[in-house]
Every structure is written in structure tokens, then in C-alpha cells.
Amino acid sequence: MRIGTARSSYRHDEALFDSRTQYAWLAILGVALLGFPFVADEYWLYLACLVAINIASATGLNILTGYTGLVSLGQAAFMGIGAYTVAAFEQKFGTPVLLNLLAGGFVAMLGGLVVGLPSLRVKGLYLAISTIAASVVLHFVFANWHSVTGGHSGITVAPAEILGISFDTSFRLYWLFVPITIMMVIGAANLFRTRIGRAFIAIRDRDISAEVLGIPLLRYKLLSFGLSSFYAGVAGGMWAYFFRVVTPESFPLLMSIFFLAAIIVGGMGTILGAILGAIFMTMVPEALKLIVGWLPLSTDATLILSPVRTIVFGALIVGFLVFEPLGLQEIWRRIRRFFHLWPFRA
Amino acid sequence: MRRTVLKSLLATAVMAATATMAGLPAAYAADKEIVIGGSIPMSGVFAFAGIGIHAGIQDYVRMVNDAGGVEGYRLRYVPEDSAYAVDQSVAAFKKITSQNKVNFYYGDSTAFSKTINPELERAGSMIMSGASFATELNDPEKFPFQFIAGPDYTQQFGILLRYIADEKPGARVAFVYSDTEFGRDPIASSREVAQSLGLEVAIEIMTPPGAVDVSTEMARLRRARADYTIFHGYILGPIPEFISQARQLRLDTQFMGTFWTMDNSTVMQMGELADGFMGVMPYSYYYDDSTSAPMLDKIREMRPEYQSVPYIQGFLSAMLYAETARRTIAAGQEMTAVNLKTALNSIENFDTGGLIGVPITISGNTIPVGRIYRADIQAKRMVPASDWIVLE
Known part of the structure; x- marks a missing residue:
């Protein structure tokens, strides 16, 4: 706890942010997010949208894996359900964007509830394998349910349209995706101040003890799967509006590993961890490209440095895991702690 | 002293970041140049092809520029590694197109070609080909600004x-x-x-x-x-x-x-x-000497070791970009997507210098040879x- 933030009421104790400094920084972040689209070019706006989608999905996986302790490698497949639902709703019914996204979330949630059933019996790696199996089944459904998914060719999605405004550029999509992601992140942060969220944490820490305390494991594990899949479904829906083509190959197993890596690198079981992890995993490959681009090298060097970049990215992930197992959020926390007393204590 | 150094470092970093985010153009003159952008898979599972494609485009661009360019215009090739992942390919596209006035683009996959199609139509300033030979792309109505440098x-x-x-x-x-x-x-x-x-x-x-x-x-x-x-x-x-x-x-x-x-x-x-x-x-092999092939001779002169068929495909793609640009400029037209595609489709009985053993005609989105x-x-x-x- 930082100096000068003695909690004198339960309300204060429950608050998400407890100091004026934090509110000031939040305001700065808000202004930065509002101003960003007006100073950034299409490339940076594209990356911002991609980061927003990845944060939404990583936050969902964090609810399941980071907070409830259930390892899942099915996040990409749940995103696929959301993306296909949005694509099909958009193509067949032309329903409003926000309704489509919600539908994507709910259909993915149903998928998550089914896939989550084995979680009562199996844990850890066994559960991970069962979620991989579910991904394979879903991939088969995506590829072969021609009338809905369009088979291997997939579905082309029309641009999102709200009040006659077509969201066909990264600039416009930014104003759709970033608020949705912020709402989802705030929702997740608040979840862990409720009975449900605390039940998830209890299950993660020791599921037998949680049951003894009166937490029905099946209900809460399924709820965690459902919520996580809902997040993935909405993220998948945003993905569909972003890339505008959904095929069975759009959501490979590697993508699930990407999200798992994101929450591990960011810091499992913290809201900030999922955010930092998603930013890290999305931006570091691009940042490395930028660094290579700044070097006064020929295009031949770009070719030579491409595999080197991949190695550096891998080494960075391993480095974080070795030197900071609690993830980027712990580094962030240490930096914050340093500045709490700065400059009075170096 | 230490603070001054830190401050100047910080200032440089901020300036560099601002310049990058605002997508400031490169320091050289942008007029009189034809820009070829590319999401090239230089790493990842498709790198074996990407490396060849990259070398092919690069060699043809160098060759044309050494010979004085195309109708007084220099070719400029701007590649980015896509790692054969759609999100990275699109990122590369956004980066290259927001920092350069791109006329031609090389894409790395069918998924990318389909994903970027609405963007191409919206931009209306460039045409694209790539590593995909997907039949679906051979539809000039659905993919008006794309083509395949070979048969689907x-x-x-x-x-x-x-x-x-x-x-x-x-x-x-x-x-x-x-x-x-x-x-x-x-x-x-x-x-x-x-x-x-x-x-x-x-x-x-x-x-x-x-x-x-x-x-x-x-x-x-x-x-x-x-x-x-x-x-x-x-x-x-x-x-x-x-x-x-x-x-x-x-x-x-x-x-x-x-x-x-x-x-x-x-x-x-x-x-x-x-x-x-x-x-x-669809192409002659690097070592094919069964017929006269001046372009293959030049390739063998530039690179004495074997070059893969993706190299030939990249080389031919760049050749078609240059020929399309040449026809558009010669007709006194602006390099818009519509004009470029019309110029591409006007290619009839075109001699590729032996890269393809017969003269080629591009009537739709492919070269069916x-x-x-x-x-x-x-x-x-x-x-x-x-x-x-x-x-x-």
C-alpha cells in the first residue's frame, strides 16, 4: 500500500483505484487514448486495434487460467466461434453490430460450457489436452458445415456499420474496439471483487478447500469457462470485423498458445498482466522490425535479420520467464514502487 | 552531465517515435518513382519460398534501375517480413502503404489476398499479385485489382x-x-x-x-x-x-x-x-537451356548458383509490375488501380525473355500457361x- 492512502472505509477498501495519483494517471491514459487516433497513422492504428482485440481475448483467458487455474488451449477456437457467429449474423440477417458481437460472445459461451464439462474431472495438462481436442472438433465443424461457415473458403464479412457509418478503416474501428475492450477489462477487474470472482480464486488456490467452503465446483468452473469463452467470442467477433474474412485456418492452435504465452509473460492472475502480455506479444515483433528498419542496412540485411528477430523474440520471452516469473506486471509494480518514494529514496 | 545525456537520449527516442507514428516519408524524393511493396514471408514456415521471391523481385528492380528505370521512373522495392501470418502481413501492408505511395504490392498468402481485397478497392491506387495461386482469386469481378503471375x-x-x-x-x-x-x-x-x-x-x-x-x-x-x-x-x-x-x-x-x-x-x-x-x-527452371532465354542468362550471370522457382516467380512478378507501369506511363495515364489493371490486361503475346517459354497474354487474373x-x-x-x- 502506498503512503497516504490509508483505507478508512469498506468502500475505499473495495475501490479499484485508491489514490489521486492513480486517477491522474488514468486521466492521462484516457486523454492519450482519445488523442492517439489523431496523431497516429494507419499502421499504428491497425496495431492499436489488434492490441485491443488481443487484450480482450487474453483477459478472457486470464479469467479461466490465471484466476481459476484451469489451463485452456482452446481460446483461438472460441474466438473462431465468435467470429463465425458474427460473420453469419452479418451475412444472413444483417443484424446490428453490437448485437452480433454479443451473439458471438454468447454462442462462444455455450461452446465454452460444453468444453468445460471435463474440467470437473481433469486438471492441468489433462484439461489442456481436452481443450485441444475441442479445438480440433471445432476446426472440423468450421471446415465442413458449409451452409453456415462457407467451408474452407470461409465467409467474407461486410464492414461493421453503426448509424450509417461504415467502420472500414482502422481509425473508425479504433473507436469501436477500444471502448469495448475497456468495458471488458473493467468488467473483469470488477468480477474479482464479487463472490463469483473470489470463488474462482479459491478454486485456483485449492479446489477441494473451495468445495469444503461451500463453492459448487461444477457451477463455478463452468461459469469460468463460460465467461472466458464469452470474452473470446466477443474478441473473435471484433477479429471478424477487423480482418473481414473468416476461414477455418484463421484460428490455429498456435493462436491459443499465443494467448497463453501472453498471460504467462504478462503475469497470470492479474488484470494488468493480461493487458501487458497482449501488448508485449503483439508489439514486440513489430518493435523489433522497427529497430531493424532504423538500422542503416540494405534490404538484404532485412532478409538475414528476419530469423534473428524471431530468435530475439523467443529469447525475450524465455528471459522474462527466467528473470521475472511473475511477469511484466511485477516489473511494472516494482517500477511504480520505486517512484512512490522517488526522489527521497534512490 | 549524466542527466543531459539522458535527456538528449530521451528526446531522440521521442522524436524517432513521433516520426515513426506519424508515418513521415523517407528523406528522398517520392516523385518519379514506382513503389513495389511486399509482405514477404522471410521467416516462418514459408520462408523457403519468401527468400526466393524476395531475391527475385530485388534482382529485377536492381536490373531495371541500372538500365535507367521505367520511362524515367525508378523502381523502389519496400519489403517487410510477414512471417506468413495474416495479422503480420496486414501490419506490413499498413506500414508500407502509410509511409510510401505504393503502386504494386506482393502478398504472401491466399488469406492475405482475401483479407486485403477490400483495402485495395478502397485505396484504388495499386494492384497486387502474390504467392497464392488460389482459384478463388481468378475472378476479376471479386478481385478487380489482383492477379496471379501464373496459372491458378x-x-x-x-x-x-x-x-x-x-x-x-x-x-x-x-x-x-x-x-x-x-x-x-x-x-x-x-x-x-x-x-x-x-x-x-x-x-x-x-x-x-x-x-x-x-x-x-x-x-x-x-x-x-x-x-x-x-x-x-x-x-x-x-x-x-x-x-x-x-x-x-x-x-x-x-x-x-x-x-x-x-x-x-x-x-x-x-x-x-x-x-x-x-x-x-508455369516457369522455366533456372538451368533450362533448351531454348533461347536472355532473361535466364541474365539471372545466371547475376547469380551463378541455382535459384528456386519462387525466385523466378518473384522476378516475373516484378517484370509484370514494370511492364504494367511502363504501359500506363506511356499512355499518359495516372497510376491508379483501374489504369494499372487495364494496362496489365492489355499485355498480349508478351515476351518474358524465356522465363515462360511462350509469349504470354493476361486476359483475366491469371496466366494460364x-x-x-x-x-x-x-x-x-x-x-x-x-x-x-x-x-x-
Whole structure:
């Protein structure tokens, strides 16, 4: 706890942010997010949208894996359900964007509830394998349910349209995706101040003890799967509006590993961890490209440095895991702690 | 002192970041240049092709610029590594197009071509080709600003089937393909082509992606008694396993492949099993000296070691970009997507300098030309087994 933030009421104790400094920084972040689209070019706006989608999905996986302790490698497949639902709703019914996204979330949630059933019996790696199996089944459904998914060719999605405004550029999509992601992140942060969220944490820490305390494991594990899949479904829906083509190959197993890596690198079981992890995993490959681009090298060097970049990215992930197992959020926390007393204590 | 250094470092970093985010153009003059952007898979699973494509485009651009450019314009090639991932390919596209006035773009996959299509239509300032030969892209109405620098997969099958129909009328043909978008692409449409050529499709076998054990599939292939077996949707595996088991079973079928299997190094990786393996190739091989090919001579002069078929594809793509630009500039027109595509489609009986052995015409989104080659394991080369086949 930082100096000068003695909690004198339960309300204060429950608050998400407890100091004026934090509110000031939040305001700065808000202004930065509002101003960003007006100073950034299409490339940076594209990356911002991609980061927003990845944060939404990583936050969902964090609810399941980071907070409830259930390892899942099915996040990409749940995103696929959301993306296909949005694509099909958009193509067949032309329903409003926000309704489509919600539908994507709910259909993915149903998928998550089914896939989550084995979680009562199996844990850890066994559960991970069962979620991989579910991904394979879903991939088969995506590829072969021609009338809905369009088979291997997939579905082309029309641009999102709200009040006659077509969201066909990264600039416009930014104003759709970033608020949705912020709402989802705030929702997740608040979840862990409720009975449900605390039940998830209890299950993660020791599921037998949680049951003894009166937490029905099946209900809460399924709820965690459902919520996580809902997040993935909405993220998948945003993905569909972003890339505008959904095929069975759009959501490979590697993508699930990407999200798992994101929450591990960011810091499992913290809201900030999922955010930092998603930013890290999305931006570091691009940042490395930028660094290579700044070097006064020929295009031949770009070719030579491409595999080197991949190695550096891998080494960075391993480095974080070795030197900071609690993830980027712990580094962030240490930096914050340093500045709490700065400059009075170096 | 330390603070001053830190401050200046910080200031430099902020300035660099601001300049990058605002997408400030490079320091050189942007007029009188033709920009070729590219999402090139220099790393990842498709890097074997991306490296060749990159070298091909780069060499052609250098060659043209050394000779004075195109109608007074210099070609500028701006590649970015895409790692063969759609999100990174699109990121590369956004980065390159927001920092340069791009006229031509090289994409790395079917998924990217489909994803970026609305963007191309919206921009209306560039045309694109790429590493995809997907049949779906051969639709000028749906993909008005894209083209394929060769035959699409259905046309590649068409060329193989035409050869088979000439060699053995009424032959029984087997299609073996992977359960991927790439693998399934030409199967349904080629069934009809085979029928129209009087061939019988004896069996269609779909294998899971990355299949290793093919004994069940082999049993089915054996029962089908096919004269020819065409593989599609693979680079190499599980083709050697099929051929190996077929040899053990003394199965009398001629194995064939399509473009991505047909690079010399890929086929020769099969060792003894490659002997007699045939397939369709839209371009001349690097070492092909059967006819006069001045452009191949130049390539061999620039690069004395073997260059892969993706290199030739990249080289030809750049050549078509330059020719399209030349025609547009010569007609006194602005380089818009519509004008560039019209100029591309005006290419008729164009001499590629031997990269393709016959003059080419681009009437739609493809160049429906190819030749059948056979692997000669002694010479470790692919040798022509037919003349160039041009589909109507």
C-alpha cells in the first residue's frame, strides 16, 4: 500500500483505484487514448486495434487460467466461434453490430460450457489436452458445415456499420474496439471483487478447500469457462470485423498458445498482466522490425535479420520467464514502487 | 552531465517515435518513382519460398534501375517480413502503404489476398499479385485489382489433365490432396475438367494436414488402379511415403505434383523416389537451356548458383509490375488501380525473355500457361516432358 492512502472505509477498501495519483494517471491514459487516433497513422492504428482485440481475448483467458487455474488451449477456437457467429449474423440477417458481437460472445459461451464439462474431472495438462481436442472438433465443424461457415473458403464479412457509418478503416474501428475492450477489462477487474470472482480464486488456490467452503465446483468452473469463452467470442467477433474474412485456418492452435504465452509473460492472475502480455506479444515483433528498419542496412540485411528477430523474440520471452516469473506486471509494480518514494529514496 | 545525456537520449527516442507514428516519408524524393511493396514471408514456415521471391523481385528492380528505370521512373522495392501470418502481413501492408505511395504490392498468402481485397478497392491506387495461386482469386469481378503471375491451381490441374488426355486418352486419374483450403482448392472444379477431357477420376483421397502414415490411403489408391496420381496441397510430405509404398506394392501409377512441390530442390529431396516424378511448372527452371532465354542468362550471370522457382516467380512478378507501369506511363495515364489493371490486361503475346517459354497474354487474373517436367535423378534436374501448354 502506498503512503497516504490509508483505507478508512469498506468502500475505499473495495475501490479499484485508491489514490489521486492513480486517477491522474488514468486521466492521462484516457486523454492519450482519445488523442492517439489523431496523431497516429494507419499502421499504428491497425496495431492499436489488434492490441485491443488481443487484450480482450487474453483477459478472457486470464479469467479461466490465471484466476481459476484451469489451463485452456482452446481460446483461438472460441474466438473462431465468435467470429463465425458474427460473420453469419452479418451475412444472413444483417443484424446490428453490437448485437452480433454479443451473439458471438454468447454462442462462444455455450461452446465454452460444453468444453468445460471435463474440467470437473481433469486438471492441468489433462484439461489442456481436452481443450485441444475441442479445438480440433471445432476446426472440423468450421471446415465442413458449409451452409453456415462457407467451408474452407470461409465467409467474407461486410464492414461493421453503426448509424450509417461504415467502420472500414482502422481509425473508425479504433473507436469501436477500444471502448469495448475497456468495458471488458473493467468488467473483469470488477468480477474479482464479487463472490463469483473470489470463488474462482479459491478454486485456483485449492479446489477441494473451495468445495469444503461451500463453492459448487461444477457451477463455478463452468461459469469460468463460460465467461472466458464469452470474452473470446466477443474478441473473435471484433477479429471478424477487423480482418473481414473468416476461414477455418484463421484460428490455429498456435493462436491459443499465443494467448497463453501472453498471460504467462504478462503475469497470470492479474488484470494488468493480461493487458501487458497482449501488448508485449503483439508489439514486440513489430518493435523489433522497427529497430531493424532504423538500422542503416540494405534490404538484404532485412532478409538475414528476419530469423534473428524471431530468435530475439523467443529469447525475450524465455528471459522474462527466467528473470521475472511473475511477469511484466511485477516489473511494472516494482517500477511504480520505486517512484512512490522517488526522489527521497534512490 | 549524466542527466543531459539522458535527456538528449530521451528526446531522440521521442522524436524517432513521433516520426515513426506519424508515418513521415523517407528523406528522398517520392516523385518519379514506382513503389513495389511486399509482405514477404522471410521467416516462418514459408520462408523457403519468401527468400526466393524476395531475391527475385530485388534482382529485377536492381536490373531495371541500372538500365535507367521505367520511362524515367525508378523502381523502389519496400519489403517487410510477414512471417506468413495474416495479422503480420496486414501490419506490413499498413506500414508500407502509410509511409510510401505504393503502386504494386506482393502478398504472401491466399488469406492475405482475401483479407486485403477490400483495402485495395478502397485505396484504388495499386494492384497486387502474390504467392497464392488460389482459384478463388481468378475472378476479376471479386478481385478487380489482383492477379496471379501464373496459372491458378485449377488451371495447373487443367494443364496436367490435358497432358494426360494427350498421352493416354481415357486414363484413370487419382486426386490426392490435403484437408486444407490450399489442398481442396482445385478438386471440385478439376473433376469437371477431367470429365470434359474424357478422363475418369478413379478416386479422390483427402489426407489430414501433416499426415505421416498413409497406409490406409495407399490401400485405397491401390484398389482404384489409377494410371496417374496427382498430389496437391503439399510441399513435400507425405508424397515420398506414398511413392515409397507404391514402389513396394509395385503399383503402376505415374505420380505428379503442382507448383509448390515442383522446385528442383524439393523434388530432389525425395532422393531415388523422385526418379520419374512429374508435375506442372508455369516457369522455366533456372538451368533450362533448351531454348533461347536472355532473361535466364541474365539471372545466371547475376547469380551463378541455382535459384528456386519462387525466385523466378518473384522476378516475373516484378517484370509484370514494370511492364504494367511502363504501359500506363506511356499512355499518359495516372497510376491508379483501374489504369494499372487495364494496362496489365492489355499485355498480349508478351515476351518474358524465356522465363515462360511462350509469349504470354493476361486476359483475366491469371496466366494460364505451364509445362510438364519430369525428374531426372541422374542429372538431378527437372527435364521438360511436354511442350508449353496454353489453356484457352
